[in-house]
Amino acid sequence: MTQTLLDVRGLRTVFETRAGRVCAVDGVDVTVQRGECLGVVGESGSGKSVTFSSVMGLVKSPGRVDEGTISFDGRDLRALSPAEMRAVRGRDIAMTMQDALTALNPALTVGEQIAEVLEAHDETLPPRGAARRAAIRAKSVEMLGLVGIPSAENRLRQYPHEFSGGMRQRIMIAIALACRPKLLIADEPTTALDVTIQAQVLELISDIRARLGMSVVLITHDLGVVAEHCDRVMVMYAGQVVEEGPTAQVIGDPQHPYTQGLLASIPRPGLRGQPIRPIEGQVPDLIGLAPQCRFYSRCTRRTDACLAPVEMRAAGPNRRARCILIEEDRA
């Protein structure tokens, strides 16, 4: 068994729109090791959600995965039939969505929604009858207990609208974890939540990860969340990875001008009285991008050499960044 659980190479996901072809993810490599927590940071439109929707096989028309390999636990996910992919989703890889209220089915009770996953994927259940129903019920109660929902027996009969935002996010995590997946992809799990509730949910994910020994991909726009919860971080910009490495190193000594700008522009009490230095301008339109560095228009250190395509370079042991300022020989 190798240490690498998920290995994505050269992923390209495109959306055909009336205005032209949008390359939302362009040449993205991702690796996730067993048991690790990878943080994926980027602003809206950076391609972080689309990358992992592609991994899950959830990209719908007019979008499609155009190029690249997605290997999970030694299997090539792109070669699987829709039925085989359906078996992987939920059982081996699970994903929680940002907005728990729209992701949950309002017409089904929470118990029915957890049971759906177990019905579809859990092969350890008794084949039929009362024993199967009892086993599903017992597992559902266990899952709600695991995510810290009190009086689980009664709450299985309730509908999503009867829960608060934080509780709904916990229910989604319970559904995602029902079959003990090897990889949990959490897409902005706390963006819609208040800070005190955010802290509870993030702690819960870290705690369950340690207990079940699974891998977690935490998609977020908040570098603070990554700093506290992730082993490694991958920074995305305009559909590409611009920097990746161990969290402490990337945050302590960012190599790419975008990462540097992002860190410098976070307002915090420690910077009181000093002007914050925002990154000027906006994310480029993903239609009809020139082959140059995508950060070119906003970069304070740009040169004419940046007008050629820029590849990822080694920026130290286990670190890579997409910038010509990085001297290759540091590796």
Added chain:
Amino acid sequence: MSLLTVENLSKHYEGRRSLVERLTGVPQTVVRAVNGIDLTVEKGEILGLIGESGCGKSTLGRAILRLHEPTTGKVTFDGTDVTALDAAGLKAMRRRMQIIFQDPYASLNPRRTVAQIVGLPLKLHGLAQTDDEARAIVARICERVGLKANQLDRYPHQFSGGQRQRIGIARALVSNPEFIVCDEPVSALDVSIQAQIIALLLELKREMGLTYLFISHDISVIGYLADRVAVMYLGEIVEMGPVEAILANPRHPYTQSLMSAVPEVDHAGRRARVRLAGDLPSPLNPPAGCKFHTRCPLAVEACRSRAPVTETVGPGHSAACHRLAENLSLLEGTPA
């Protein structure tokens, strides 16, 4: 004298009862969204108002401007009792008190161009004699907030979130006001855009001598820009004071837990963690006594029965907690 004084301000919403419910004596439900707030804002300062969703911070901001009519209480602006003004007086006052809204998508009329949106306050308050003059004023303020002259005749949907927020800022500033309620103006924006807007708001404040009531749920933003901070929980202010004092020595257990819950790039792994159990209680049925006692790690019997009174704990620093005298702190390594 303070520019703005708020005394015992409350905003209560009554629930609907059907005729049957009224006849059968089902009690009237009341949400006390804002409950007996006292605060002052000095000329030229930024008062940060922080709290979680549903704590009443936006309602307070709007009640101060009488966008929501307060249930009780008094708001005095520059010596004038705003709560006693008639419609004409209030309209004149609104030229001097403005608001920037959180959602740059919902707060701009999609059928009006930028020039029309930003020019409306000039028209309402008769601040421009001719259309040309109005256009010139609009162009000047739009340029100042970072919009281009050729964008004035575009519609809001043609702009990104950050640019729309610039339009909202231009609209608030075009009547040359003195006081602005900034109601979560950067919460809906991406990090790099958030920094641009914060920098812009601080520059404009300096140039135009503005005073802000800055509402946010983000203690990092408030800690960066506010001079004083008020912390709200379930419709009440639980702690208020100079930003340095609140950051270095927060006295209310809610403020302490709020601060420890914020994931920070600077403090990764070094901060003592206080994890609050449970959710914000329903404002329809708030807990008796201290409203925070259901989630407070320090709650004792007195907290369940009696509401704490606000006490002074330092220069300009006050908090409302039964256990202040014991100097307890939930934050390790922080002197209480």
